[in-house]
Amino acid sequence: MRSTLNAVPTTNSLLKKSKLPFAVIIQPYTTLREDEAPVPVVSDSVISRCRRCRTYINPFITFIEQGHRWRCNMCNLTNDVPTAFDWDARNQKQVDRWSRAELNHSVVEFVAPPEYMVRPPQPLIYTFLIDVSAPAVASGLVATTARTILESLDRIPNKDKRTRVAFICVNQSLHYFSIPPPPAPSEPAMLVVSDLDEPFLPIPHNLLVPLAECREGIELLLNKLPDMFANSASTGNAMGPALKAAHKLIGNIGGKIVCLMASLPNLGIGKLEPRDDKKSLSAGAEKSLLHTQNSFYKAFAVECSKSQVTVDMFLFSSQYQDVASLSNLPRYTSGQTYFYPGWNAGRSEDAIKFAHEFSEHLSMEISLEAVLRVRATNGIRMNTFYGNFFTRSSDLCAFPSFPRDQSYSVEVAIDETIAKPFISLQAAVLHTTCNGERRIRVMTLAIPTTQNLADVYASADQVAITAFYAQRAAEKALSSGLPEARDLVVGKLVELLTTYRKELMTSNVGASAPLQFCANLRLLPLLFLALIKHVALRKTAAIPSDLRSAALDLLGTLPVKYLLQYIHADLYCLHNMPEEAGKPDEKTGEIVLPPKLNLSAALIERYGLYLIDDGQTQFLWVGRDAVPQLIMDVWGLPSLEHVKTGKTTLPVLDTDLSQRINAVISKLREKTGSIVWPNLYVVREDGDPALKLWASTFLIEDRADQGASYREFLTNMRERAN
Amino acid sequence: MILSTSIVRLRDKLPLTASTDDTLNQNDISKYTGEQKDILRKLTDASEPRASIESGPYTHHYLISNGVVYITLCEKSYPRKLAFTYLDELDKEFVNSYGHRLDSDDLRAFAFITFENYIQKTRRVYEDTRTSVNLDKLNAELQDVTRVMTKNIEDLLYRGDSLDRMTNLSSSLRAESSKYRKAAKKINFDAMIRQYAPVAGAGLIFVFLIWWMFLR
Numbered sequence A: 001m002r003s004t005l006n007a008v009p010t011t012n013s014l015l016k017k018s019k020l021p022f023a024v025i026i027q028p029y030t031t032l033r034e035d036e037a038p039v040p041v042v043s044d045s046v047i048s049r050c051r052r053c054r055t056y057i058n059p060f061i062t063f064i065e066q067g068h069r070w071r072c073n074m075c076n077l078t079n080d081v082p083t084a085f086d087w088d089a090r091n092q093k094q095v096d097r098w099s100r101a102e103l104n105h106s107v108v109e110f111v112a113p114p115e116y117m118v119r120p121p122q123p124l125i126y127t128f129l130i131d132v133s134a135p136a137v138a139s140g141l142v143a144t145t146a147r148t149i150l151e152s153l154d155r156i157p158n159k160d161k162r163t164r165v166a167f168i169c170v171n172q173s174l175h176y177f178s179i180p181p182p183p184a185p186s187e188p189a190m191l192v193v194s195d196l197d198e199p200f201l202p203i204p205h206n207l208l209v210p211l212a213e214c215r216e217g218i219e220l221l222l223n224k225l226p227d228m229f230a231n232s233a234s235t236g237n238a239m240g241p242a243l244k245a246a247h248k249l250i251g252n253i254g255g256k257i258v259c260l261m262a263s264l265p266n267l268g269i270g271k272l273e274p275r276d277d278k279k280s281l282s283a284g285a286e287k288s289l290l291h292t293q294n295s296f297y298k299a300f301a302v303e304c305s306k307s308q309v310t311v312d313m314f315l316f317s318s319q320y321q322d323v324a325s326l327s328n329l330p331r332y333t334s335g336q337t338y339f340y341p342g343w344n345a346g347r348s349e350d351a352i353k354f355a356h357e358f359s360e361h362l363s364m365e366i367s368l369e370a371v372l373r374v375r376a377t378n379g380i381r382m383n384t385f386y387g388n389f390f391t392r393s394s395d396l397c398a399f400p401s402f403p404r405d406q407s408y409s410v411e412v413a414i415d416e417t418i419a420k421p422f423i424s425l426q427a428a429v430l431h432t433t434c435n436g437e438r439r440i441r442v443m444t445l446a447i448p449t450t451q452n453l454a455d456v457y458a459s460a461d462q463v464a465i466t467a468f469y470a471q472r473a474a475e476k477a478l479s480s481g482l483p484e485a486r487d488l489v490v491g492k493l494v495e496l497l498t499t500y501r502k503e504l505m506t507s508n509v510g511a512s513a514p515l516q517f518c519a520n521l522r523l524l525p526l527l528f529l530a531l532i533k534h535v536a537l538r539k540t541a542a543i544p545s546d547l548r549s550a551a552l553d554l555l556g557t558l559p560v561k562y563l564l565q566y567i568h569a570d571l572y573c574l575h576n577m578p579e580e581a582g583k584p585d586e587k588t589g590e591i592v593l594p595p596k597l598n599l600s601a602a603l604i605e606r607y608g609l610y611l612i613d614d615g616q617t618q619f620l621w622v623g624r625d626a627v628p629q630l631i632m633d634v635w636g637l638p639s640l641e642h643v644k645t646g647k648t649t650l651p652v653l654d655t656d657l658s659q660r661i662n663a664v665i666s667k668l669r670e671k672t673g674s675i676v677w678p679n680l681y682v683v684r685e686d687g688d689p690a691l692k693l694w695a696s697t698f699l700i701e702d703r704a705d706q707g708a709s710y711r712e713f714l715t716n717m718r719e720r721a722n
Numbered sequence B: 001m002i003l004s005t006s007i008v009r010l011r012d013k014l015p016l017t018a019s020t021d022d023t024l025n026q027n028d029i030s031k032y033t034g035e036q037k038d039i040l041r042k043l044t045d046a047s048e049p050r051a052s053i054e055s056g057p058y059t060h061h062y063l064i065s066n067g068v069v070y071i072t073l074c075e076k077s078y079p080r081k082l083a084f085t086y087l088d089e090l091d092k093e094f095v096n097s098y099g100h101r102l103d104s105d106d107l108r109a110f111a112f113i114t115f116e117n118y119i120q121k122t123r124r125v126y127e128d129t130r131t132s133v134n135l136d137k138l139n140a141e142l143q144d145v146t147r148v149m150t151k152n153i154e155d156l157l158y159r160g161d162s163l164d165r166m167t168n169l170s171s172s173l174r175a176e177s178s179k180y181r182k183a184a185k186k187i188n189f190d191a192m193i194r195q196y197a198p199v200a201g202a203g204l205i206f207v208f209l210i211w212w213m214f215l216r
Helices: A010-017 A134-138 A142-151 A216-227 A239-248 A281-288 A296-306 A328-332 A348-363 A453-458 A462-479 A480-506 A525-532 A543-556 A560-567 A630-633 A655-669 A689-696 A708-721 B024-044 B080-101 B113-127 B132-140 B154-212
Strands: A024-025 A063-066 A070-073 A076-079 A105-110 A124-133 A164-168 A174-178 A188-191 A254-262 A308-317 A336-343 A369-376 A380-385 A390-392 A398-402 A408-414 A421-432 A440-451 A569-571 A609-613 A617-623 A679-686 B002-009 B015-018 B050-055 B056-065 B068-075 B147-150
Touching: A010 A480, A024 A369, A024 A421, A024 A462, A063 A254, A070 A281, A070 A408, A105 B015, A124 A142, A124 A239, A142 A216, A142 A348, A142 A617, A164 A216, A164 A239, A174 A239, A174 A609, A239 A254, A239 A296, A239 A308, A296 A308, A296 A328, A296 A398, A296 A679, A308 A328, A308 A398, A328 A689, A336 A348, A336 A543, A348 A689, A369 A380, A369 A408, A369 B080, A380 A462, A398 A421, A408 A462, A453 A630, A462 A480, A462 A543, A462 A560, A480 A708, A525 A560, A525 A708, A525 B056, A543 A560, A609 A655, A630 A655, A679 A689, B002 B024, B002 B080, B002 B113, B015 B113, B015 B147, B024 B050, B024 B056, B080 B113
Parallel strands: A124 A164, A124 A254, A254 A308, A308 A336, A617 A679, B050 B147
Antiparallel strands: A024 A408, A063 A070, A070 A076, A105 A440, A164 A174, A174 A188, A369 A398, A369 A421, A380 A408, A390 A398, A421 A440, A569 A609, A609 A617, B002 B015, B002 B068, B050 B056, B056 B068
16 A cells, blocks of 8 residues: 655645645555465454444554553544453453554454355356357467366365356357266257347356366366367357356356457447547547447446456457457456457467466456445545446445456545644455455555645655556546546646745746756656656557557556556666676575666667566567677577567577576566566567567657657756746 | 255354355345344244244245254245255254364354355255155155244244333333323312412401401
8 A cells, every 4th residue: 555645734725735646556465366475364353443433443543541442543533442352262361462463564354254244255256258259269269268277277266165167158149058067977068049139048057167066077168169169150259248148147146257359249239340440540539439339338347346247358359359348347347458469379479478367367366246445534535546446335446356466546635634643544345255255454554744845745655656647647548538648647747846846946046947856756757758658648640549448458457566667668788787687696596687777779789689678568679780699699590680570489598698588588577466478579670660669669768759758858847847 | 946045053143154146136135135134133042943934935944953053045835845854954964064163162254155065066956846856855754744833924023023012112101101190290289279379368368357457
């Protein structure tokens, strides 16, 4: 949990005067699986909460009256301390209340008693909607999906043995699979329903089957799946009716619907037209291309959220797939959209990338039927919430399933003057773990207050501000348009610089003064420039709207660590690496990474080898004057002309350089909090100009088509601030 | 059709396991889940060990055994004997698997949720009332006559309520009537005073005059 300001102004007028945003970035989970970053658990279900504001007891409360009562740090009410704090009833002995986890850690998990449950804990349910139309089969999607699911069956969380799965294949009709449980012969049967206007379930049982019980039947089905549709020539895709049918199947319990599509849904409800006519990529139409074409996707998302159903979209298409409309479903049901443009299983890198990411996605220990509420000290109110979820009532965020690789931000407003020396913010997530336990994860943050504008500026967190503005800009782009989103970002930066200059600098500076900013915010112009030059918001007519939508989705949900890397890529110099880079560190055993460079072409030598990594894609840049020895060491080829550009896998050779480079690349691909496995592209400086142009868009400090260089940007800011 | 099943510990009403219902919609079932909670609240050690409670188009059947309540919601047309055989089977298997852990104090709610798989399997076997296995079970036992007490849910829920209401009404009535009696007495006394005050005053003046004139 991270706040943009680490010294909060006491009054709203001071906050407005500083022009700094006050927001909290909340990321309840930092890793995909619980055991990689465990959180202390209070297992005896003794949950002490304030009577008035319902805050959970936390390390910042004060005990009064010799410890018989406690004073809430949010609303100042005194509450009784439950007897279980001092006396362990089971072992009949005294315990020290200060050894309790919730008084010592600011992130704790409580085991919820029955009062927090509306119904018995939900089991984990996965419904796979697989597109089996001709484009999907031709690109190898069906075969790769079936194989990946088969290999990941053991990784799907199933500790309570209640996990259930269902498979529905979609082309111009819906194909259901019934898997009878043992002891019946587990030969799966396919039932085809062609009625798309009123999709119904052909049989009441055996479509949604327990994974542990019907394992054999599921494996048989997955083995046969590619062959069943190998000769399918239909180009219809009735994903809309399929979604409704899947909702009918699991709507009474809830769960996850995973859609894998390689073509545009063109039949039945939710039909989409290809609307990416190249001529209409002009400024006016661009905005409407980012909105949903068909209101089905928004209305259905609300229905799904009510019945605790989440939809995830995996989209693979070499043509227009209207990511903008389709991504509405994951956005309001707390799912995620994963876009693989031009995917083809024939390329091994594509297959490996999807298999890895899908397997990680299925093994993620998500939480189910969750709600999030943020509480704060009296006088502070949560204003707006940003992220993939549905806001039910003014401050309750509903998550049918709570993913572990997304982050959320909340804008905070100050309503009354704060008289206390510090304020507290508490975020509580009530959820059911994938093992069937109802738990509450509580995170508390305490921030000091100040009446001094200089303190507010000196404590601002530039990373959190950038993350908050990335989410705001993504939301603004979808609601008002791309130029408005860019103006929002640049305008805010100008405001901050102007305010700093007016309020905090000594008065004897003239009109041609250099640009001044406080030390902790000095990277903010660079980060904001990176944000407006990013694929999602860049001012250019050359980016297809699918790519933009997918990038906007990522901007709106990536955890802070990966978001920073996404907008400001890492540039590593590989030919001049220090000796220890690429080899395991002596103390920790982790591979040491080479130092990072600024993103400017001036630093790129003509004979050098560089790696650009933004978390989603990696580029290996080879200068045109690279020495033949370098090429031989890394690729085993005699000279630069023989090196193939594009999406490749680097060969692992015996040479020292090759080993170290491969170690660095695989270290960069290991991510504990994200499922993404970046593709590697080899770019030659004298090679394919399109690829070279793409790689150089990551060098944000340089001048690009319609984008200023860092130096020009700063000059521009200085003029506007003076 | 068997709709929903729940297994709850009797002494503190801690839910131990339940079936996730995929037949009834969330909205429809909340009314009946509420009724189920009410029934559970009224059960004690001294309650009838087996009973069926009718409510609208559905019936709740419950069985108490070894300090654990097994309760299920079925359609009205579902044979009662079959419902109780179903509950008996759940009882046997549950005690078999988890009997030794039932008494511990720090059991969390829904600790045995994995038992739900067994509940679903058994439910599927009992769903089809036409299979011969089930017909045999129907004929074999005479549970209906000897052991099951049928009630109507309104009686169960409101019986306690109306008695309470009666006692409340009568005690409030008594308090009110004693208040009224005191007030009435006071008013009577005041009226009497008012009535006789002038006469008494005149008499006093007359006596005084007589004293003044004749006895001075």
